[in-house]
Amino acid sequence: MTRIELAPAVADDFDRILDHLFEYEVADAPARIEEILQAISVLKYNPLLGWPARDETRKLVIGRQSRGYVALYRYVPRLKPSLCWR
Secondary structure (H helix, E strand, C coil): CCCCCCCCCHHHHHHHHHHHHHCCEEEEEEEHHHHHHHHHHHHHCCCCCCCCCCCCCCEEEEEHHHHHHHEEEECCCCCCCCCCCC
């Protein structure tokens, strides 16, 4: 299973999303953030799910239409320790 680390800037992104949702009086604004986090958690089991983007990043499309978001992420594979036989 892959470990997910959110960049510190993600908190600012969530703040901007919430500000936008509250400005337009969306009733379930906190639930939208939860939906985004649940979609991101899928990457633990399927880290290559998103489309290749630029600069070694990938794009995960979350939701659709007015409930759609794009998460830009980077997958860094962990090297498995090799066994040395002597």
